[in-house]
Amino acid sequence: MTLTRDGIAYRVALDLPEGSYVNLGIGIPILVTAYLPPDKEIFIHSENGLLGVGPMSLPGTEDPDFLNASKQFVTLVPGASLFDHALSFTMIRGGHITHSVIGAIEVAANGDLANWRVSGEKVPGVGGAMDLAFGVRNLYVAMNHVTNKGEPKILNHCTCPLTAPRCVRRIYTDMALIEVTPEGLLLREVARGLTAEAVQACTEAPLRVADDCREMTVPDEFKGVRLTA
Amino acid sequence: MTLTRDGIAYRVALDLPEGSYVNLGIGIPILVTAYLPPDKEIFIHSENGLLGVGPMSLPGTEDPDFLNASKQFVTLVPGASLFDHALSFTMIRGGHITHSVIGAIEVAANGDLANWRVSGEKVPGVGGAMDLAFGVRNLYVAMNHVTNKGEPKILNHCTCPLTAPRCVRRIYTDMALIEVTPEGLLLREVARGLTAEAVQACTEAPLRVADDCREMTVPDEFKGVRLTA
Amino acid sequence: MIDKTVASCKEAVADVFDGATLMFGGFGDPGVPGRLIEALREQGASRLCVIHNGAGGDDFALGGLILDGRVRKLIASFPNSPRAWAFRDRYLKGEIELELIPQGTLVERIRAAGAGLGGFFTPTAFGTELAVGKETRIIDGREYVLEAPLHADFAFIKAHRGDRLGNLSYRGAMRNFNPVMATAGKVVIAEVDQLVPVGALSPEEIHTPGIFVDLLVEVERDPRLFELEPPKRRSAK
């Protein structure tokens, strides 16, 4: 049994502490918005100049001037603020954003991240990914464990152009939660029904299994959305 | 007959065009505020984050949060804006402020300005003078022609530490209006009753006399303030 | 009296010349000066260099300008949005040059130009493909890349409200690159949803002081950028 994209987002959300300032990338990361623990105050940052992004706008209430960086219509929470791109990237590059959840093409055993350009891609684009990878202390990758073709994305060395070297702290996938440590990758959690061996089989880089390695605690469903598959 | 400090300020104000954005330094320059032509819209910048500074506050109406960089209580004109120091010096250093009127200790024939430190001064201070001198295209000096001891301040070469090299465009004094040109100093106007020779006698650097050199057109009095002495 | 307003976008963009470098504000749709860019399409200047976060969308504004073959070079951080098919087509044919810059470096380079700085050291992109050929330096134990200021002949920006002095205020996520680009263009042209009398914007709520703005024009929003009538029913029946 593995996690759905929403399941990965749910699992990430559990780890965001109260008072954190979190940037969410396009794809699985932005899904985290829906699973923030209601008992914690967490501020979502969008690099186009919003801090305190709330739930998506309800149909019929979209305001054309309130979009997040994933180009979704959003609301703001009480205490939100608006600013320009210069201050927004001061927050990122200056180390003020405490957490960044970002997608990845490849992650290496030493925390190298490749997420902006597939080798041989036709039109490159980088957006704010490099600023986040260089600027944010707690950089969490949220992605599927393997490619559409079933190939590992967690490698000994990245083959795609790097976004930043040695920047990833944790990897959340549909199969596992892996921590990047100075001694290499540490398997902290495994999806229900999977074994450490099964995760390793889908991972090129060697995994050490944590002494307290446990099952990923994700319910099967949350508010009608499937979290496991 | 020479100009008073207010007379110098009055003469400077005549030359500020509509639509100019003008920073006024401490001393004679800040007096310009009182003599702005009422038929022109001119925006006064104060480096502590004000654009559109109006007249001084009337006694009894001072607001503790509305001070200009000369530490005077001021009002704002309609259309004024407030901002932080970073944007304020973006205006200055980025070349957006069109005119700066500044005091001087010495000005050299080539436009070198010395206005931040008297040789041997006990406690140095520079404030925003260097940013203005390096950043503003139309840098006008407003000062008395000679020192308290009667010594020339317009010299062949500055003896005090420079604020910026080759930056002064015009010099407005109690005796004359002098333009800094690539060929040296050009005497454009002379205070009523003085001769070009008399001005040269108080000036170390050589002055060429403009073909159309004329009398400084300053009334003896304006709203009860003496402009000539 | 200072009056920076002009009657039409056509008049506002009249002076753009062949080969000019332009900045366009906006991120996604919010804050894009769509009417000005459409007027530039009509105006005809070509061989343009455009600085913008993305590569425009569909056949509107920057997308249309690229479709028309008028852009020689694009300086951007995210030109690969699915809607930027006009750019993709020309880029793959080798008909447009691309300078790709991390988003934070892009805005900081624009700011440096506006603030009169000669360049800056940023950690972003050190050791990556996007820093190849750039000067690097280790400062206090950290690795940095030297980046240069980005100037433009013209900056097109969009604001919500503006007055004849050029004072501007933005709404929601419209701000993005606009206030920074307003400092960095030789000629800065703003389109606003609403022209208001001087004094209507309080000194504290002005985001772009008029000193940075040369021309402004009041426009109705182009429906392709969503009209401003919240709540807006975009997901129509």
Add this chain to the structure above:
Amino acid sequence: MIDKTVASCKEAVADVFDGATLMFGGFGDPGVPGRLIEALREQGASRLCVIHNGAGGDDFALGGLILDGRVRKLIASFPNSPRAWAFRDRYLKGEIELELIPQGTLVERIRAAGAGLGGFFTPTAFGTELAVGKETRIIDGREYVLEAPLHADFAFIKAHRGDRLGNLSYRGAMRNFNPVMATAGKVVIAEVDQLVPVGALSPEEIHTPGIFVDLLVEVERDPRLFELEPPKRRSAK
């Protein structure tokens, strides 16, 4: 629930340590966190390095801290105000070090620290006494000086209104160095005239987002900094 407020200035400054580097906002009196600095006088930390535009006034706040002999070094642009006699006395006796920086360079160095930059090239001061010993470079035909970021262990700032999340807004000329210093201190402590509920400050009017602020305390203005009761009769009968 996030609650960055503390009950007193004493509590807010408790962690300042001997030898710390501090930034104090303000230009003249507006925006000076006078109550926090007075609490620091009580607190007792010494051998401080202070970054501020001036050198304080009279025997209050920074002036008092210097008078008490607690400041080892001052980094400033205008320490020679007549009211800064405490600094003048110590400076002339060689009891305090001074690093003098042009005002625009001072704020830009603070901003560079807050924005994670390694330094920048500015034209200001090239060829003058204040650029002696600094690296210089000619870029596109213009001469520049390389300047380094200025970090601090603590930034003391003052705002007009603030909420428990640390969101701040300023009034009039209070803003000056405060929003920039709020980005550059490891620990940022704000004193505000008025603590307001979350949501009372609109998203557009927040000048310093709460992300930059660690602690804040509501204070009554010290009479030495003029109380906030406009119209204020300062020139009393």
